[in-house]
């Protein structure tokens with residue numbers, strides 16, 4: 001269990017459903033949690049509302065979301081909003097702190113150029129209709145770069161634009177981590193801008209820390225044990241080892257970078 005105060009509120013608070021989130025592919029409910037005079041908004045995704053996925057047969061998507069939070073906490077980067085497993089009005093599910101995103105922040109753009117401007121990184125060319133293509137770019141932002149490392153570790157199969165929540169306070173959160181930790185390489189993301197580039201020294205230090213925490217009796221390994229399978233924990237260790245061995249951001253395995261569809 002995390003020591004983050006919001007995680008305690010999420011786990012212990014009384015959960016009240018306020019509405020259903022319309023664009024969600026699985027049941028996602030907008031809720032409030034209240035406990036000892038504190039209240040927060042959260043998203044609650046009951047396990048009962050999950051669509052079964054053939055390539056994620058073990059455990060639940062809710063458990064994967066909590067596992068992603070645990071890895072994010074172990075990095076110290078705080079990229080995933082506090083997320084817990086708990087009981088709720090529709091049974092067990094994941095409960096995650098609601099983040100008010102500041103929509104004006106520009107993290108992605110489509111530009112009519114061959115090369116990105118300084119301050120931007122290229123993702124790839126995209127068809128934009130009438131036989132025209134445009135260059136899809138993301139910001140050269142240290143927080144996105146942290147997230148690219150986290151996604152490589154958790155093997156995120158769905159890092160799209162709508163899952164990036166920048167806040168007015170300058171934080172950046174990633175959400176929707178139900179399709180993560182597969183034993184096969186499924187990295188599907190927009191954050192390919194650093195592909196093949198050396199990891200920062202900071203990222204290497206964080207990965208060394210993860211390696212230790214994922215050791216047989218490491219704190220993170222213990223937390224993940226109740227959330228994902230032993231084979232998935234082993235594959236997570238192997239991904240950390242591979243990142244440390246190459247010292248580079250991962251590159252797409254095919255000719256085209258694997259990006260989620262739709263990208264936003």
Ligand SMILES: Nc1ncnc2c1ncn2[C@@H]1O[C@H](COP(=O)(O)OP(=O)(O)O)[C@@H](O)[C@H]1O
Nearest residue numbers: 021024025026028043096097098099162175176
């Ligand atoms: N923690 C959160 N804070 C703010 N908005 C969220 C949060 N979690 C989900 N949302 C909103 O709800 C939508 C659906 O949630 P998401 O996690 O993407 O569910 P699904 O697995 O169904 O795609 C998101 O696109 C986002 O707009």
Ligand SMILES: [Mg+2]
Nearest residue numbers: 024025163176
């Ligand atoms: Mg989603």
